[in-house]
Amino acid sequence: MSQTRFAKSHEWVRLDGDVATIGISDHAQSALGDVVFVELPDPGREVEAGEAVAVVESVKAASDVYAPIAGTVAAANAALVDNPALVNSDAMGEGWFFTITPRDKADIEALMDADAYEKHVESEG
Amino acid sequence: MADTETLLETPLAGLHRELGGRMVGFAGYAMPVQYPAGIMAEHLACRSGAALFDVSHMGQAELRGDGAAAALERVTPAEVQALRPGRQRYALLLNEAGGIIDDFMVANLGDRLFLVLNASRKAVDVEAIGAALPPGVTIVPRPDRALLALQGPGAEAILAPLAEGSVAAMPFMGVLESPVAGVPALITRSGYTGEDGFEIGVPAEGAEAVARALLARGAAPAGLGARDSLRLEAGLPLYGQDIDETTSPVEAALTFSLGKRRRIAWDFPGAERVREELDNGPKRLRVGILPDGRQPARAHTEIAIAGLPVGEVTSGGFGPSLGAPVAMGLVARAHAADGTALQLMVRGRAIPARTAPTPFLPHRYKRAAGIIAA
Numbered sequence: 140m141s142q143t144r145f146a147k148s149h150e151w152v153r154l155d156g157d158v159a160t161i162g163i164s165d166h167a168q169s170a171l172g173d174v175v176f177v178e179l180p181d182p183g184r185e186v187e188a189g190e191a192v193a194v195v196e197s198v199k200a201a202s203d204v205y206a207p208i209a210g211t212v213a214a215a216n217a218a219l220v221d222n223p224a225l226v227n228s229d230a231m232g233e234g235w236f237f238t239i240t241p242r243d244k245a246d247i248e249a250l251m252d253a254d255a256y257e258k259h260v261e262s263e264g
Numbered sequence: 265m266a267d268t269e270t271l272l273e274t275p276l277a278g279l280h281r282e283l284g285g286r287m288v289g290f291a292g293y294a295m296p297v298q299y300p301a302g303i304m305a306e307h308l309a310c311r312s313g314a315a316l317f318d319v320s321h322m323g324q325a326e327l328r329g330d331g332a333a334a335a336l337e338r339v340t341p342a343e344v345q346a347l348r349p350g351r352q353r354y355a356l357l358l359n360e361a362g363g364i365i366d367d368f369m370v371a372n373l374g375d376r377l378f379l380v381l382n383a384s385r386k387a388v389d390v391e392a393i394g395a396a397l398p399p400g401v402t403i404v405p406r407p408d409r410a411l412l413a414l415q416g417p418g419a420e421a422i423l424a425p426l427a428e429g430s431v432a433a434m435p436f437m438g439v440l441e442s443p444v445a446g447v448p449a450l451i452t453r454s455g456y457t458g459e460d461g462f463e464i465g466v467p468a469e470g471a472e473a474v475a476r477a478l479l480a481r482g483a484a485p486a487g488l489g490a491r492d493s494l495r496l497e498a499g500l501p502l503y504g505q506d507i508d509e510t511t512s513p514v515e516a517a518l519t520f521s522l523g524k525r526r527r528i529a530w531d532f533p534g535a536e537r538v539r540e541e542l543d544n545g546p547k548r549l550r551v552g553i554l555p556d557g558r559q560p561a562r563a564h565t566e567i568a569i570a571g572l573p574v575g576e577v578t579s580g581g582f583g584p585s586l587g588a589p590v591a592m593g594l595v596a597r598a599h600a601a602d603g604t605a606l607q608l609m610v611r612g613r614a615i616p617a618r619t620a621p622t623p624f625l626p627h628r629y630k631r632a633a634g635i636i637a638a
Binding site for chain 1: 304489589
């Protein structure tokens, strides 16, 4: 399993074989607050990097979740439909949103590593 | 981020930071939207125990002079002249077209009236009320005062030992001037959550001491996020979302605030429209809405029936106590009956929903009957 990478829009990506798993960062779940609903993409959907493909709703507001890389949606995390609070309790693990078969795996390496992401979060204040 | 440097602060700004409040801009003020516990926990703490909200951003003003009650009736359809000393009432400020300039609270303190106004509207209100006053009656804003809301079934037990006067004896909408934790306070038994509770007005310099005393006795600090989800479950409208200058009291389903005498005399701004809508029905009506499933529908979501628009969601979110999404909206009167099937157009998809009576959760106010029963 590869190192976890991060997008500026606060998603994480982890490559395992040919499939990349995507979720929102712990910082993002903390900023959103209690998650009450998620809307997930259908498998087979072609997505571009930066495309809004999922929605996460907290008590207060709805936010888009973006595909950090281009590719084809392979699966969505059905567990989130029944238990959206998984996003809060385990954002980087059980709270994953969807998987993508990357168009180009090298796109993942171009994203931020954990240290760079931490600096990015600090810069956003 | 919003330029927080230009936002005003309440006297509790330091306490909010100390408690880890996440500050956001609201009506020109830096206010806590939540504390580390989160909106869900703060909401549930209010329903099961007691929550403390800083609502010092709201407008407070006194109406002084002989005939203040009659003067206020020039701009509101509420019964103010018959409001007894020690009592408070909910009222609407109307424009000549019958639109709602604001909703507010008016308390009779014996020698003067005391008003609590929405933060976003207080300047407009003071102007509108001031313009209608006869010589000898004046409106005096009190920006030197802070306001705390202690809400929930545990509120009385928390406040009672700190107050010199008997808050336990206060009925819903009762008013008591009494020191709290040694600070002179104006206490009303009212709020914006559907729960029993109190609003406590104090001089700005005494606010932190009172807030700390209430927190020390077990009140959970709660922010604007919980305040919004609590009032939504309670079916209470929010000015600027559910009601505004285009909405009439009849459309807003707030006719309970029209005084009986006023509905005989029809001597208030916009009376013609209100009377016509009472006789023939308004074009649209504020209703409660329960979406099916778990997906919230937010403000400005289109409401449709068979693909045709019939209205708009004005407030919507997730109700933590209901464990389900809740909303309210304005719909064409023909489709406003309880149980009407609606579609909420969320991101291009139709979410099934139905109109429902409000409040979504029963109010638990300390009514007079409750005191006798207790």
